[in-house]
Amino acid sequence: MADVSLQTTPRVRSGRRNLRLWLPLAWITTLGLAALFAPLIAPHDPLYQDLFLERLPPFFMSGTEPGYWLGTDSLGRDVLSRVIYGTRIALCVSLIAATATCLVGSTLGLLAGYFGGWWDRVISRLIEIWMAFPPVLFAVLLVAVMGTGLTSVIVAIALIDWTRFARVIRAETMVQAQMDYVDSAQIGGARRLTTLVSEILPNVLPSIVALLMLEMGIAVIVEAILSFVNLSLSSDVATWGSMIAEGRNAIHFAWWVLLFPLIALFLTVLSFSQLGEGLKQRFDPVLQ
Amino acid sequence: MAAPLICPQTAPAPALFSVRGLRLSFPDTAHKPLFAPAPRIEVLKGLDLDLPRGQITGIVGESGSGKSTLGRVLVRLLRPDAGQVLLNGQDIATLDEAALRPLRRNLQMIFQDPMSSLNPRHKIWRIVAAPLARYANDTSTRNASAARRDQALRALERVGLDPSFGERYPHELSGGQRQRVGIARAIALEPEFILADEIVSGLDVSSQAQVLSLLKSLAQEMNLTIAFISHDLSVIRHLCDNVIVLNRGEILENGPVEQVFAAPQSDITRLLLDAIPLPELDDKWFD
Ligand SMILES: Nc1ncnc2c1ncn2[C@@H]1O[C@H](COP(=O)(O)OP(=O)(O)OP(=O)(O)O)[C@@H](O)[C@H]1O
Ligand SMILES: [Mg+2]
Numbered sequence: 001m002a003d004v005s006l007q008t009t010p011r012v013r014s015g016r017r018n019l020r021l022w023l024p025l026a027w028i029t030t031l032g033l034a035a036l037f038a039p040l041i042a043p044h045d046p047l048y049q050d051l052f053l054e055r056l057p058p059f060f061m062s063g064t065e066p067g068y069w070l071g072t073d074s075l076g077r078d079v080l081s082r083v084i085y086g087t088r089i090a091l092c093v094s095l096i097a098a099t100a101t102c103l104v105g106s107t108l109g110l111l112a113g114y115f116g117g118w119w120d121r122v123i124s125r126l127i128e129i130w131m132a133f134p135p136v137l138f139a140v141l142l143v144a145v146m147g148t149g150l151t152s153v154i155v156a157i158a159l160i161d162w163t164r165f166a167r168v169i170r171a172e173t174m175v176q177a178q179m180d181y182v183d184s185a186q187i188g189g190a191r192r193l194t195t196l197v198s199e200i201l202p203n204v205l206p207s208i209v210a211l212l213m214l215e216m217g218i219a220v221i222v223e224a225i226l227s228f229v230n231l232s233l234s235s236d237v238a239t240w241g242s243m244i245a246e247g248r249n250a251i252h253f254a255w256w257v258l259l260f261p262l263i264a265l266f267l268t269v270l271s272f273s274q275l276g277e278g279l280k281q282r283f284d285p286v287l288q
Numbered sequence: 289m290a291a292p293l294i295c296p297q298t299a300p301a302p303a304l305f306s307v308r309g310l311r312l313s314f315p316d317t318a319h320k321p322l323f324a325p326a327p328r329i330e331v332l333k334g335l336d337l338d339l340p341r342g343q344i345t346g347i348v349g350e351s352g353s354g355k356s357t358l359g360r361v362l363v364r365l366l367r368p369d370a371g372q373v374l375l376n377g378q379d380i381a382t383l384d385e386a387a388l389r390p391l392r393r394n395l396q397m398i399f400q401d402p403m404s405s406l407n408p409r410h411k412i413w414r415i416v417a418a419p420l421a422r423y424a425n426d427t428s429t430r431n432a433s434a435a436r437r438d439q440a441l442r443a444l445e446r447v448g449l450d451p452s453f454g455e456r457y458p459h460e461l462s463g464g465q466r467q468r469v470g471i472a473r474a475i476a477l478e479p480e481f482i483l484a485d486e487i488v489s490g491l492d493v494s495s496q497a498q499v500l501s502l503l504k505s506l507a508q509e510m511n512l513t514i515a516f517i518s519h520d521l522s523v524i525r526h527l528c529d530n531v532i533v534l535n536r537g538e539i540l541e542n543g544p545v546e547q548v549f550a551a552p553q554s555d556i557t558r559l560l561l562d563a564i565p566l567p568e569l570d571d572k573w574f575d
């Protein structure tokens with residue numbers, strides 16, 4: 001009897017949950033493919049300027065030129081091609097920066113939450129000190145010191161945001177460390193590090209994954225912000241942030257230059273955060 | 289009535305555990321002064337007791353009397369402040385974790401709340417097999433892990449669970465089945481000693497009876513020494529050979545169950561016996 005109810009109740013709710021998982025996954029996969037095959041997909045060179053074709057509107061308006069689906073910017077560069085090439089930077093930064101942030105923050109959170117004592121005191125103090133810095137100022141300072149470029153953007157994101165992981169994962173680890181299965185592992189002869197990795201980590205993992213996805217979204221935004229203030233990459237690389245920055249100047253007569261990268265940015269951030277929640281529920285054997 | 293009671297002091301049965309002068313205190317964080325260490329609350333105030341080998345010893349007492357704390361010292365989840373805990377003559381009171389590890393396979397524990405003591409993210413077979421794998425010498429080969437799985441499934445069978453339960457997660461089991469998994473994990477290593485801390489208090493009456501009769505029969509089969517912590521004097525009376533009554537960290541009574549129940553030494557025990565209703569338990573439960 002218990003089996004029947006266990007297997008039927010989740011199905012009722014699974015429809016909406018699956019949508020929450022599959023829609024973001026579809027969008028991110030699309031972006032991934034676009035990034036990988038950008039030279040094949042993009043109709044034009046994202047950097048090629050054609051001053052005769054400047055500020056062409058997108059395809060659904062009048063006065064368009066065939067082949068320029070989303071129009072062109074003030075320098076006559078193809079918006080669609082630039083959005084497609086922009087996914088490369090966006091995904092690259094979000095993947096590397098978020099993973100690095102996650103590894104650093106989660107590890108410190110797990111250690112502080114499980115071992116307590118000096119570990120916790122040192123790591124918690126570090127988190128507090130770190131969070132006293134205003135993050136944007138911190139990022140700008142870092143990039144100013146390290147010089148602009150992809151590496152400094154990634155390092156800046158990891159250095160700023162590891163505290164988010166550390167705080168959340170520390171709290172969750174502390175809750176899990178109180179559970180009897182931790183004592184039970186000790187009774188069963190497990191070493192402390194083994195207990196942390198094979199007993200506690202699987203229970204904290206859904207939160208780590210959810211935070212990782214959120215962080216990927218945040219990384220996309222941070223990269224865009226740094227591009228926006230010209231601190232990310234040199235202007236000869238197409239990024240969503242630099243497109244938004246340039247589009248802002250032309251918003252009254254060529255709003256599409258601003259709008260399309262903004263939509264791409266918005267959908268990506270939204271997808272990552274939804275995917276995080278969806279995966280968290282998907283991974284939970286109790287909710288499944 | 290006139291049958292002579294066997295006195296534990298004169299009986300030759302050697303004790304598995306001998307505890308002498310056991311003291312333990314916790315820091316009282318609620319009353320911690322700002323710049324000084326917290327004062328300590330003494331929870332165990334110099335206990336002397338023996339747990340005879342192959343017998344079930346009940347530990348009763350009101351809430352907060354230190355039953356769980358005593359039990360956790362025996363399995364060395366806690367380290368006492370002072371005193372000896374002799375296991376087969378070896379003092380384990382101050383051993384560090386590395387020195388304890390080889391001894392732990394002999395000191396198992398069944399927890400009160402199986403939902404909390406079974407890792408929700410591990411399958412049942414893995415929960416039971418994990419301690420087996422840690423104490424095996426041949427962990428490297430793939431055959432060994434398959435053998436471990438079989439061993440775990442056999443332990444499940446031994447507690448009356450079909451091997452198919454091995455593929456389930458803890459939340460897919462009933463309360464009674466979960467507690468059987470807890471028992472299976474404890475007996476899988478074939479230990480000498482098992483601490484059972486209120487293992488039936490979360491179960492309904494019929495599951496309680498089944499789990500208790502299972503424990504009793506396993507204890508006989510495997511010649512287990514068990515420390516059985518409970519609030520329920522009627523359960524203690526039917527299950528245990530000996531009983532220890534704790535009150536505020538001190539031992540009030542210590543002796544064979546019939547003796548303590550027939551002639552309690554202290555007023556508090558008498559009150560305990562009076563206050564707790566003793567429904568007539570069906571002895572068939574335990575057969
Ligand atoms: N980790 C701890 N830190 C501080 N005090 C503790 C800790 N564990 C237990 N105590 C205190 O020690 C005393 C004895 O606790 P213990 O859990 O041994 O009681 P118990 O007899 O098992 O009670 P119950 O029947 O409610 O389980 C209680 O007053 C409790 O508050
Ligand atoms: Mg207790």
